[in-house]
Amino acid sequence: MxxxxxxxxxxxxxxxxxxxxxxxxxxxxxxxxxxxxxxxxxxxxxxxxxxxxxxxxxxxxxxxxxxxxxxxxxxxxxxxxxxxxxxxxxxxxxxxxxxxxxxxxxxxxxxxxxxxxxxxxxxxxxxxxxxxxxxxxxxxxxxxxxxxxxxxxxxxxxxxxxxxxxxxxxxxxxxxxxxxxxxxxxxxxxxxxxxxxxxxxxxxxxxxxxxxxxxxxxxxxxxxxxxxxxxxxxxxxxxxxxxxxxxxxxxxxxxxxxxxxxxxxxxxxxxxxxxLTSGRELRTVRVKLDQVESRLAALGGFDGLVKVVVQAPGGTALPGLKDRVLRQVPNTLAVELDAVQDDLALPELKREGLSLAELYERFHNERRGELPTDLRAAFHEADEAARGEAEEVVA
The missing domain is CATH 3.60.21.10 (Metallo-dependent phosphatases)
Structure with a gap:
């Protein structure tokens, strides 16, 4: 069969x-x-x-x-x-x-x-x-x-x-x-x-x-x-x-x-x-701000779909960035900014020492508003359990 x-x-x-x-x-x-x-x-x-x-x-x-x-x-x-x-x-x-x-x-x-x-x-x-x-x-x-x-x-x-x-x-x-x-x-x-x-x-x-x-x-x-x-x-x-x-x-x-x-x-x-051979290939490309044109020129023959992540100093205003990328790679679906210096420049944005639940709460507050109480409780409980399991493994 x-x-x-x-x-x-x-x-x-x-x-x-x-x-x-x-x-x-x-x-x-x-x-x-x-x-x-x-x-x-x-x-x-x-x-x-x-x-x-x-x-x-x-x-x-x-x-x-x-x-x-x-x-x-x-x-x-x-x-x-x-x-x-x-x-x-x-x-x-x-x-x-x-x-x-x-x-x-x-x-x-x-x-x-x-x-x-x-x-x-x-x-x-x-x-x-x-x-x-x-x-x-x-x-x-x-x-x-x-x-x-x-x-x-x-x-x-x-x-x-x-x-x-x-x-x-x-x-x-x-x-x-x-x-x-x-x-x-x-x-x-x-x-x-x-x-x-x-x-x-x-x-x-x-x-x-x-x-x-x-x-x-x-x-x-x-x-x-x-x-x-x-x-x-x-x-x-x-x-x-x-x-x-x-x-x-x-x-x-x-x-x-x-x-x-x-x-x-x-x-x-x-x-x-x-x-299988069907479906367009997806590719994520990371480039520095001063290398947008030079690095993306190499994608001229790529017919898949592209996400471009541009690394730039935190707080930098980048008007026209998406247009710059699209001129080089018209098949770009997303242009994202990776503000690589934010954690160093602003102490309140540092992630070191934060639990997974705390990180998620920060993400939710920034993107979707205040995290509901029941969801916060579930995340904290799951995070504590994960820590407990990790401690058992170490022990």
Missing amino acids: RVLHTADFHAGRNLRGLDRTPEVHEALLEIAGLARSEKADVVLVSGDLFDTVNPSAEAEAAVFDFFLRLRDAGIPAVAIAGNHDSAARLHGLAGLLGWVGVQLVAQPTANPLDLIRTVETRGGERLTVGALPFLSERRLVKAADVLGGDVGAWRQKYREGMGFFLRKLAEGFRGDSVNMLMLHATMDGATPSGSERTMQFDLMNAYTLSPLQLPAGAQYVALGHVHKPQQSCEMPLAYYPGSVIQLDFGEGGEKKQVNLVEVEAGRPARVTPIP
Whole structure:
């Protein structure tokens, strides 16, 4: 059996005012073509089909066109909802998508065995997939526990809740079937992209799963959520294929891929990454103020998207800087100023000795206004727990 595993389309992603949906659509057309050329029996999509809970018509068209092309090739698919998707919206579409061969699991039910999906391949083989969509941490851990209890305790509650579902899904595995697990979650030790959403990942990363919680009966675990392609576990074999294009500048330089999984019932799976070529390359360039023209001239032949970070003394007024950059590199999406001397010139801006929670509070106050009390409490509690864990490691 040949299974093509992909995830994290994020159709509808907007980067600095630029709609990336046409690039996502291009990548999905490439993946559909690979499913056909690689003679895939099934395609697995591990969540985050869309970038927002209310995607544009163009984003929906890109995703639905992908599934229609799989239908035209006679290739069934199993997909789950991710944290960026509207579970309710996708649940409402599940019936329609079923008519084109897509088994979409968007919401858990009272009976976890309802999350089991089976596919009979053209070769007569059976694939059993334990399909677990993204489960909001708030559903598994009450807010009161987060704000009032021990951090280690609410993290453990999340693991226990997820563990319940994983154990139940494993009960649906069959000895005469290829058995796979699919989920949208963060595994311990997962390496994120150098994303612009690093704070978001840090918060999300408080809720992680241990590889020890993955059922041993799964021949392959199809993961989604982390955008950097990587193997997460060897026993059972678990992989993140990553996002289908470089979605933000933090992913610049990453090579995107899908995974081809070759497997038969009762035998170990073999995984082959297949590189993707779609999507514009993203690049971040750091230049000193007096080298803007000379350094950026070298990007004349680069047809990707650029973020330029200009290093200049703090307090320097730089009228016309963006125009200077755009004259050199018209495909620049963002020009940012790195006032490298601010911390030295103004004692009140020094960051040394501040905790993560204090740094975040300063950031929030400057950019979004006063930090809400409940969020401040959660950050301080998480910071104290992190310090405690670090002290234990040192000890």
